[in-house]
Amino acid sequence: MSDTSETTAASSNIIAAEMARRQTLSAMGISVYSSRFDFPGAAKAQRFALPKAELSEPVVPSRSVEPRIEEPGVPTPKVPQSNSRGPAACVPISQSKVPEYSFASESVSFSMLLASAGPFLWLEELSDGLIRQDQLALINAMACAISTPSMKLMQQQFDWPVAGKSALSGDAESAKQALHGLIQRMAREVDAKRVILMGDCQYLPDRIVQSGVQIPSTLVMLSEPALKRVAWKALKPLKSLSLG
Numbered sequence: 001m002s003d004t005s006e007t008t009a010a011s012s013n014i015i016a017a018e019m020a021r022r023q024t025l026s027a028m029g030i031s032v033y034s035s036r037f038d039f040p041g042a043a044k045a046q047r048f049a050l051p052k053a054e055l056s057e058p059v060v061p062s063r064s065v066e067p068r069i070e071e072p073g074v075p076t077p078k079v080p081q082s083n084s085r086g087p088a089a090c091v092p093i094s095q096s097k098v099p100e101y102s103f104a105s106e107s108v109s110f111s112m113l114l115a116s117a118g119p120f121l122w123l124e125e126l127s128d129g130l131i132r133q134d135q136l137a138l139i140n141a142m143a144c145a146i147s148t149p150s151m152k153l154m155q156q157q158f159d160w161p162v163a164g165k166s167a168l169s170g171d172a173e174s175a176k177q178a179l180h181g182l183i184q185r186m187a188r189e190v191d192a193k194r195v196i197l198m199g200d201c202q203y204l205p206d207r208i209v210q211s212g213v214q215i216p217s218t219l220v221m222l223s224e225p226a227l228k229r230v231a232w233k234a235l236k237p238l239k240s241l242s243l244g
Contacts, residue, residue: 010048010049107161108160109161116186117143117147117153118151119194120143122139122196123183123201125199132219136155139153142232146236176205179205198217
């Protein structure tokens with residue numbers, strides 16, 4: 001075990017860096033441990049002790065901390081006060097470092113309707129995660145209008161994150177990759193010629209969004225029947241593609 005005489009007092013810079021490191025690791029869910037002694041054969045660790053307060057300084061730390069307490073809703077100042085000293089000066093530094101990574105891999109959750117009818121794929125994001133029969137009936141009617149009436153409508157629901165797949169990351173980029181693979185597989189199965197996007201589908205890959213045909217969502221058309229004319233204007237050119 002290291003002797004007390006070999007433990008030097010940590011400087012303010014070392015304390016600030018260590019506090020920032022611990023807060024960063026804590027935000028990432030990583031536990032922080034410190035060894036109390038050197039293991040046999042291991043390199044000798046350098047340990048520091050917190051500096052002791054001088055007797056000449058008044059022991060009233062609460063007075064210097066109270067003015068830093070903010071009322072609810074008041075933003076924290078980005079620039080620390082120049083008269084702050086000691087370990088307290090490192091708090092704004094650690095707070096400014098957290099947003100750099102906290103939203104980089106933020107998890108997302110959504111549901112998607114994927115339907116195939118004739119040589120087309122129909123995609124719609126489900127805001128409440130439910131597929132209604134009148135939605136499927138409307139898709140079937142639109143598909144019959146641009147394809148053969150005898151075609152069969154097949155649908156499935158894609159929920160993200162995928163249940164039971166804890167190894168997958170739940171961020172938006174991983175969701176786009178998973179959707180892209182599923183859409184490609186469905187397109188090969190039915191030899192799809194075009195993808196029809198019903199409403200805004202923000203988690204679809206950019207390549208599919210740019211090449212797809214955009215129409216209003218089924219729920220919007222069911223609540224506002226006049227929008228069916230807008231959908232038909234976009235779908236009508238696909239009739240010749242279906243017959244060809």
